[in-house]
Amino acid sequence: MLTEGDLRKGPNLATPLLSTTTGSWRLVRPVLNPKRCNNCLTCWLFCPEGCFTRGESIVSLNLDFCKGCGICVAECPREALTLVEEGSNDARLSER
Ligand code: SF4
Numbered sequence: 688m689l690t691e692g693d694l695r696k697g698p699n700l701a702t703p704l705l706s707t708t709t710g711s712w713r714l715v716r717p718v719l720n721p722k723r724c725n726n727c728l729t730c731w732l733f734c735p736e737g738c739f740t741r742g743e744s745i746v747s748l749n750l751d752f753c754k755g756c757g758i759c760v761a762e763c764p765r766e767a768l769t770l771v772e773e774g775s776n777d778a779r780l781s782e783r
């Protein structure tokens with residue numbers, strides 16, 4: 688049963704709505720390669736969960752609400768995002 692402490696305010700909402708973070712059901716997640724990202728914000732535009740925010744030179748990725756749909760990976764024009772399995776070691780991918 689959910690308690691008030693389990694509820695979080697969703698990202699990027701002018702009028703915040705209460706929502707829960709992604710549960711353990713997510714099988715894959717995106718990994719950002721900072722060397723390829725040019726801060727174009729295409730991922731921000733397409734992500735249905737508002738996981739991306741603009742940074743100084745690259746986007747930042749908050750996976751709290753990510754459901755592993757892979758849309759950001761498919762839409763990134765610079766192949767800066769890769770889907771990896773949950774629990775896998777993704778350090779190598781960010782060095783491509
Ligand atoms: S779409 Fe790709 S290159 Fe553009 S900001 Fe997102 S991760 Fe970076």
Ligand code: SF4
Pocket residue numbers: 716717733734735736737738752753754755756757758759760
């Ligand atoms: S996998 Fe889907 S939910 Fe997760 S960051 Fe990419 S577009 Fe957003």
